[in-house]
Amino acid sequence: MIGLISATAAGAAACDRLAAAWPDRTRRYPGPVADAVRAAFAECEQLVCFLATGATVRLLAPLLRDKREDPGVVCVDEARRHAVALLGGHAGGANALADQVAEQFPGCRPVVTTATDATGVPGLDTLGWPVEGAVAAVSRAMLDGSPVRLVSDAVHPLPALPPNVAADADGAVSLLVSDLAVEPDAGQAVLRPPTVTVGVGASRGASAEEVLTLIESALAAAGLSPRSLAALATVEAKAGEPGLVAAAERLGVPLRAHPAAALAEIPVPNPSRAPQDAVGTPSVAEAAALREAGPGADLLVPKRKSEPAPGAAAMATCAVARRRPRGRLAVVGLGPGARDLLTPRARDELRRASVLVGLDQYVAQVRDLLRPGTRVLESGLGAEEERARTAVAQARAGHAVALIGSGDAGVYAMASPALAEASADIDVVGVPGVTAALAAAALLGAPLGHDHVSISLSDLHTPWEVIARRVAAAAAADLVVTFYNPRSRGRDWQLPKALGLLAEHRAPDTPVGVVRNASRPGERVHLTTLGALDPADVDMMTVVTVGNTATRAVAGRMVTPRGYRWQEARA
Ligand code: SAH
Numbered sequence: 001m002i003g004l005i006s007a008t009a010a011g012a013a014a015c016d017r018l019a020a021a022w023p024d025r026t027r028r029y030p031g032p033v034a035d036a037v038r039a040a041f042a043e044c045e046q047l048v049c050f051l052a053t054g055a056t057v058r059l060l061a062p063l064l065r066d067k068r069e070d071p072g073v074v075c076v077d078e079a080r081r082h083a084v085a086l087l088g089g090h091a092g093g094a095n096a097l098a099d100q101v102a103e104q105f106p107g108c109r110p111v112v113t114t115a116t117d118a119t120g121v122p123g124l125d126t127l128g129w130p131v132e133g134a135v136a137a138v139s140r141a142m143l144d145g146s147p148v149r150l151v152s153d154a155v156h157p158l159p160a161l162p163p164n165v166a167a168d169a170d171g172a173v174s175l176l177v178s179d180l181a182v183e184p185d186a187g188q189a190v191l192r193p194p195t196v197t198v199g200v201g202a203s204r205g206a207s208a209e210e211v212l213t214l215i216e217s218a219l220a221a222a223g224l225s226p227r228s229l230a231a232l233a234t235v236e237a238k239a240g241e242p243g244l245v246a247a248a249e250r251l252g253v254p255l256r257a258h259p260a261a262a263l264a265e266i267p268v269p270n271p272s273r274a275p276q277d278a279v280g281t282p283s284v285a286e287a288a289a290l291r292e293a294g295p296g297a298d299l300l301v302p303k304r305k306s307e308p309a310p311g312a313a314a315m316a317t318c319a320v321a322r323r324r325p326r327g328r329l330a331v332v333g334l335g336p337g338a339r340d341l342l343t344p345r346a347r348d349e350l351r352r353a354s355v356l357v358g359l360d361q362y363v364a365q366v367r368d369l370l371r372p373g374t375r376v377l378e379s380g381l382g383a384e385e386e387r388a389r390t391a392v393a394q395a396r397a398g399h400a401v402a403l404i405g406s407g408d409a410g411v412y413a414m415a416s417p418a419l420a421e422a423s424a425d426i427d428v429v430g431v432p433g434v435t436a437a438l439a440a441a442a443l444l445g446a447p448l449g450h451d452h453v454s455i456s457l458s459d460l461h462t463p464w465e466v467i468a469r470r471v472a473a474a475a476a477a478d479l480v481v482t483f484y485n486p487r488s489r490g491r492d493w494q495l496p497k498a499l500g501l502l503a504e505h506r507a508p509d510t511p512v513g514v515v516r517n518a519s520r521p522g523e524r525v526h527l528t529t530l531g532a533l534d535p536a537d538v539d540m541m542t543v544v545t546v547g548n549t550a551t552r553a554v555a556g557r558m559v560t561p562r563g564y565r566w567q568e569a570r571a
Contacts (some may be wrong), residue, residue, distance in 0.1 A: 002026045002097070003040025003047045003071075007033050010078055011050030014506070018048060021104055023118050024115055034059055046072045046088075048099055053084055060087060068090055074098045080105040089114035097492050100499030103340055120351075120371040121257050122159045124175075129228040130192040132488035133184030147171030154180050155398030156193050157328040157427075160354040160374040179228030179322065180462055181220070194230035197297070199289030199319045200244055201234060201275060206306075206315035207494040208246035214306040215247065222300040222320055228424050230323070235263055237279045243316070247326030256292055263287035269305045289321035295425045296324035327395035327426045328352075331415045333433020334362060341439065342366070346431045357391040358414075362404050388417035395426040407436040412484055437482040440515035441526045441541045446536055447545045451479050452560075457494045458485035464494070471498045475505040480551065480560055483544040485534060495535050495544070511553045512536060514546040527558055545571035 002025050004015040019026045025064070027044065029036035031053060037059040040047050047054045053075045056087045064087075072092025075084045083101040085094035089112065094200045098110040121142050124131045133190055142146045144161060147169035150161065156177055164457055165175060167493050173187040232248045232255045234241070240256035248255035260280035268290070271282035281287060285303045301320035308314045319502055330349040335341035350356070350369050362376040377394070379387055391403040391414075405413035417429065422428060455473050459467060481502065487495045502510075508531030516524040516539070526537060530546060538544055551560040 001044045001046075003036075003044035003045060004028045004050075005033060005036045005040060006050040007055075008050070008078060010080075011076075014050050014076065014080055015156055016050075018101070018104060025124070026559065032087055032417050037323040038063060041071060043070055046074070046093060046294075048074045048076065048101055049086075050076050051080070052077070052079075053086060055552045056086060056098045064439050068272070068464075070096055073099055073537055076101060076105075076108070080108050082111050083108055085113070093384070100124035122371065123193065123350075124189060124337075127158065127191065129194065131189055132192070132227070133176075133189040134173060134187050135189045137187055138189035139174055141171065144409070145175075149174040151178075152177045152311075153180070154193075155327075155399060156325045157395075157400035158354060159400060160224040160371040162371075162373045165373075166282070175522045179224055180227040191229040192225055193325060194227045195323050195325060197231050197289050197292040197321050197323065198229065199233050199285040199287065199292065199321070200247070201284035201317040201333050202238060202243055202314075202427050203289075203315045204241065206241065206243040208243045210248060210306045211243050211247040211316045211318075214304070214316050217250070218301045218304055218318050218320050221304075224300070225321065226251065229253050233258060233270070233283045235260050235275075235279050235281060235288060242520060256288075258288050259289050262541045263291060266290050268303075269299065275306055285319040286318040289319045293321040293323040294326070297321045324425070325398045327398045327399045328370050328429065329391060329395040329418065329422060329426050330400075330429045330431060331401045331409045331418060332402050332404050332431045333410070333413075334365060334404055334406055335434040336407055336436055336439035336518045337497075341434050343431065343433065346433060349402050349429065349431050350404075353400045355391075355394045355401045356404065357387055357394065357401060358404035359387070362406055363408075366404065384414065385417055388414060390423055390425070391418050391472075392421040397421065405433075406436075407439070409431040411435045411454070412458075436484065436515075436518060436543045437545070439518035440482070440513065440545060443515055443518055443523075444513035444527065444545060445554070445559050447480055447511075447547060447551060447558040447560050448482075449560040449562050450548065451477075451551070452482065453479045454484055455498075456484040458491070459494060467494070468497070468501065470473045471501045475502045478505065478548045480548045483546075484530070484546045485540065486542055487538045488540045492535070495538060499533065499546070500531060506530055506546070506549055508532075510549070511547040511551050511558045512543060513558050518543070527553060527556065 004018055004026050006012045006015045010178050015028055041063045056075045057542045068091050070088055071096030072088035073086045074088045074094050074097050083098040085098040089095040102108040102110040124135055126141050145164045148165040149169045150165050150167050151174055167298040176188055176190045179193055182408045184190045224350050231253050236257045237260050244255055263281040266287040268283040268286035276282045290297050299321050303317050303319045305314040306316040314560045332346045332349050350366055351371055357377045363378045377390055395401045403414050403418055409415045437454050455470055510530040512528050512530055512533050514537055
């Protein structure tokens with residue numbers, strides 16, 4: 001629960017606003033502020049105080065106990081220009097809350113002062129990879145901007161590191177990224193990339209101790225750090241073998257099961273009869289290690305057997321593979337324009353990347369969100385294929401890449417040319433965005449309430465005959481139609497032609513919505529009809545949504561009935 005506290009009329013109005021926006025998350029604390037702060041501090045996980053920071057600090061001071069347990073506190077000034085994360089930035093969630101509060105008041109800015117968030121430097125412990133050695137000293141140097149030498153045995157898909165962290169930096173501290181079992185030097189932190197996979201086989205009843213001893217000795221033989229272990233892998237028939245399950249649990253990694261038929265197809269140096277007869281593949285340990293590690297993996301330790309107790313038979317086998325570090329391509333839709341229609345997930349992916357690829361005007365839209373040190377590869381209109389190739393090439397080189405597009409990046413945009421180029425040796429993540437048709441529909445009313453289709457009128461890459469055929473089919477099928485790329489200076493006859501095809505099946509009074517720059521500066525929403533639409537009102541910043549035969553204008557809004565019988569019955 002978020003406790004809301006205010007002392008003045010303006011503050012009370014602001015509390016009303018938050019309470020209305022977040023009815024289930026907020027509780028008002030009226031009355032004298034000292035009592036209100038004390039009560040809210042005891043009862044809520046977070047507080048928003050419409051009070052000066054000084055007053056809030058004095059009221060909070062006697063209440064503070066432990067930074068892991070105290071609530072997060074955000075202070076907002078009387079004019080609602082600043083939302084200050086005052087207390088509990090990380091653990092109390094005040095940094096994130098300051099962002100959310102600021103979004104509720106036009107012109108209000110979040111003020112965040114904790115070091116990692118303020119400077120955009122990724123905390124070494126926030127990457128999801130184990131880290132050891134001089135973590136505090138290296139983090140401090142990263143934040144202070146003093147040189148940190150980066151030592152890496154390969155390109156790993158890390159987020160952007162600040163410019164003071166570099167291979168040629170000359171300083172007292174260094175950051176090593178490696179899966180090798182080296183002891184950190186003084187002043188060195190080591191990040192452990194998850195590159196090691198261990199394939200394991202076991203006879204029924206093999207003990208976890210026997211499996212663990214075997215794995216430890218195999219990793220030691222290859223000089224690999226157990227902290228870089230990504231997974232244990234075995235054949236499906238052994239997925240429930242208690243010794244394997246317990247070993248994976250103790251190592252803190254998943255136990256992945258592969259089908260015998262898939263393992264049988266992996267070429268290995270040491271196939272044998274016994275597993276073929278028992279589980280249907282000539283190799284379990286080697287094949288599972290390699291398959292789990294993926295394309296381009298190396299087998300570093302071939303199959304070895306556990307040391308049996310005197311007089312007993314060996315019960316377990318293992319083999320170790322190392323994956324080629326896999327680059328990461330995030331295809332990110334930025335939404336139609338407004339910052340609050342950019343999803344939190346898209347924002348996270350922009351900050352997860354070290355390389356950003358996109359059209360210059362979209363890059364400008366999000367530049368302030370990027371971490372310092374992000375490499376930006378921007379290009380102009382028309383360079384789509386080159387952008388797609390660049391993004392894929394950067395990911396194949398091992399980097400974490402974000403390829404951006406407006407609206408949804410998969411709708412008449414970069415996702416398809418990029419994925420047509422992409423190979424199986426990179427990870428691909430898609431982040432959906434609010435596409436222009438949806439942004440426009442929300443402004444128009446409810447035009448997409450029944451079956452609908454989007455059609456691009458750009459005949460640069462699609463022959464006009466194909467476009468016309470699709471428009472005619474949509475007309476005959478009585479689909480609501482949204483036209484993208486409807487009209488540009490050099491392409492002015494396509495829109496009237498397309499509207500003409502629709503008019504063969506729809507009355508002249510069919511509602512048509514024309515939305516220019518949805519959720520961007522210069523936004524314009526115009527509701528007209530098929531008969532009255534002036535194509536001169538339409539340009540490349542516009543989408544045009546034509547209703548079906550049931551679409552009506554209601555109170556100035558475009559409404560397509562859902563067509564359910566109960567609605568007809570009521571009407
Ligand atoms: N990927 C984008 C579409 C790219 S095609 C998306 O999902 O929205 C470019 C066309 O999209 C423009 O010619 C225009 O028709 C439409 N468009 C994109 N953004 C728009 C906006 N904010 N307002 C109105 N139309 C927009």
